[in-house]
Structures are given as structure tokens and as C-alpha cells.
Amino acid sequence: MAGAPSEPGGTAQDSTWQFIALVEITNFAILRRLIGRSRGDALVLDLEQRIVATLPAAATMVVGRATIEVSFDGATFADLEVANAGLRGAMIAPFDLDQALCAMEIAIGGVGAPLGLTEDVRLVEEAEGALEQARHDQSSVLRDLSIGTPAFDRLTLTRELPLAIANGEMFLQYQPKLHVRKQAIASAEALVRWQHPLRGLILPGDFITVAEEARQISALTLWTLDEVIRDQRTLAADGHDLTIFVNISGQLLGDKAFVDAACEKMRTANAKIGFEITETAVIRDPECAIANLQIFADQGITIAIDDYGAGLSSLAYLKQLPARELKIDKMFVLQLTSSNRDPLIVRSTIDLAHALDMEVTAEGVETQAAMALLSVMGCDMIQGYLISRPISIDAFRQFLRDDILRPVEDPRQSMFKRPATFWKSA
Secondary structure (H helix, E strand, C coil), rough: CCCCCCCCCCCCCCCCCCEEEEEEECCCCHHHHCCCHHHHCCCHHHHHHHHHHCCCCEEEEEEEEEEEEEEEEEEEHHHHHHHHHHHEEEEEEEECCEEHHHHHHHHEEEEECCCCCHHHHHHHHHHHHHHHHHHHHHCCCCHHHHHHHHHHHHHHHHHHHHHHHHHCCEEEEEEEECCCCCCCECCCCCCCEEEEEECCEHEEEEEEEEHHHCHHHHHHHHHCCCCCCCHHHHHHCCCCEEEEEEEECCCHHHCCHHHHHHHHHHHHHHEEEEEEEEEEHHHHHHHHHHHHHHHHHHHEEEEEEEEEEECCCCCCHCCCCCCCCEECCCHHHHHCCHHHHHHHHHHHHHHHHHCCCCCECCCCCCCHHHHHHHHHHHHCEEEECCCCCCHHHHHHHHHHHHHHHHCCCCCCHHHCCCCHHHCCCC
């Protein structure tokens, strides 16, 4: 984290809070049409410059074609409110875009928590949720995580989760994976979301653990399989032959009833499905987990090892798994071009996976530089915001249609540079 910005008033001595804010250009599509594609694609850099001028001690990072992530420390939650007011005020003055004065409209989703209370990943997830709400509310959304969020009420979530599945509050989004050498979408990962009627969007980091503790994870995963199978039929009708991956809890790898039910669905569906499992899921009960994974593999389900490197990696288990894909955790990919050690770890992991006859997917790819380096290293597939954020099935179908219609363009450009209206509808 960077030190506290001068605007909010924190100092190195009194920085006891950490903040993340996502700032998005909401009228990006309009401005891009006005000033042209080439100049429009640099708008996010204009926004970053003004943010830096307003909050000079904050750390900034471009995380999307129209979005900046801002991180800083402070003394109290009020510092986030001050920073928000400063950013809002800074946007009043128009931008000089090639001698044309244009107003840039923004949405801000920000979160704050006392240092040490919340992991960085959690902060980012909450900031993404806050930004999504800010788009809907058309005003800044700032969340104080020290007093908890609606998603933290675990007892209530435990009680409401079974009804949420029955009432259609759960929905799926899809994040595609790009095959680097073929420059084509090779597969996609299905991600579960919970749109609560009163609490709004509840992120998987909150309700998946609840589902496991409440013994609802089997029902939720079987529901996910049904939805994925249905959506895959739609994609097949569009002419897309893609494997869709579903995340599988380690708890389910020892659940015979789930294994039988999942295999039965696969036998009747004739669908191309993959299961993503984490290393720690196998380590819980290796003998049982490996046996059941082999059953899945025999059924034609592709097994992928998710978040490799983030858990307690064990080569003894790795060589026994019937896995065909290994996914490198984004913690190594995000710093790929700015770290000395991460490239060594990523390269050695790619070589190891290839030696075990597995393809490699790098998660969290957000820049062209990272993709270029991964390509040189021999990485097979990439996944991340450079290609696409998680999107609805309808947006995913449009995503695939657009790329088929633009064969002469570099897919790395066309996939990343999409109208703001596309992401809003996702």
C-alpha cells in the first residue's frame, strides 16, 4: 500500500486504515465516439493523471480500459470520504482532449478497513462490488468494512442461502480464457454470484464458505452444473465448441452422493465440462480426492488445478492427479513485469506443468506486457481483465460473435477494447 494521500490528511505516523477505490469513466463510449478511437483509448491515462494530481501519495493502476484502481492509507474512514470529495471536485474542470474541452463523468466505488483486518483480495472484491452498485445508483458508494458488510452476517446468510437457490437469486457469469498461440477463446470459467433482493450483490468470498459450513455447497454446485449445461447448449447452437469450467469445493471431493449426482448429469448431458479444484482441496483427504477425480476424468470431465502456488503445493500429489490444466495464481502474474522472482516462479511452473503433460493458464492477466512475457515463456492460455471481466451469458455470446466478425484485428486488441456499454450490460 502507498502512504496516505495529502488530501485526506493521513500521515505515515497515523496511517491505521487502508483504502481501495475504483474510479471508472461512465461516459467513455460517448467521449470515444467524439474524439476518435485512438485518442479515446488513452482516456484512462488522462483520468489517472488527474487522480495522481489530486491524491499525489496514492498508488494508482490501470485495471480496465476505463477504470483506475486507487490505493492509499489513512487515519480514519473519513479519509476515504475526503478523497472521494476531492476526486469529485477534480472532475468538475473539463479535460483538454486534443484542443476539445470535454467533461468526463465518473463512478467511484471505494472501501476501507483498519490495517490488518481485511486481506487485500477481500478489499478488491468489495471495491468491485461497490463500483457495481455505484454504476446502478449513479453516485459514489463507500463501504466501511470495520463495521462489517451485509455479506458478513453469516447466520442470516446460512438461513437464506437455500431459498436463494430456489428463488432464482443466484446467477452465473463467465470469464473466457484465451489460447495464446491460437489467439482464440479456448474455454471459459463459470462464476457464481448472489443478487440478494435487499442486500444487493454478495460476492463468492462470502457465501461459498457459508454454503460449505451449512452443507449447501453440493446443492449450489449441482445447480451450477445444470445452468452451465443449459448455457453450453446455447453456445453450441451459436457454433461455439467450448469447455466450461466449474469450481468444485474440496468438501465435495469426498462426497460420494455429489460424485454420483455429477457423473449422472454428465452422462445425460453430453456436455464439455471441466472441474477446477485447488491444491488444498486435495490435501484434505488425498486418497479419496484423487480416486474421485479419476472417476470424473473417466467420465470425460477435464480437471484443472486452480490457484497453483497459492496453497501448499505438493509435487507428490500433483503427479498423481488426472489433471490436464494447471492455473497459475494471479498473485504471481500481477507483478510479473515488475518483480525479479515472480517471472522465475512462473517460468518454472510452466515447464513443470508441460513436463506433466498439462496445459497452463495464467490468471489475472491485465496488461499487454504481461501477456507478451507469458507468451515467450510458453504459457498456453491467459485469463484476466485484459481479455474480459466475468460477464453474463448474453454478453459472452456477443463477445464471441464480435470476435468472429473481426478476424483481421489482433484479438488481443479487439477483446480488450470494447465499448463501455458492453461492460455495463455484462
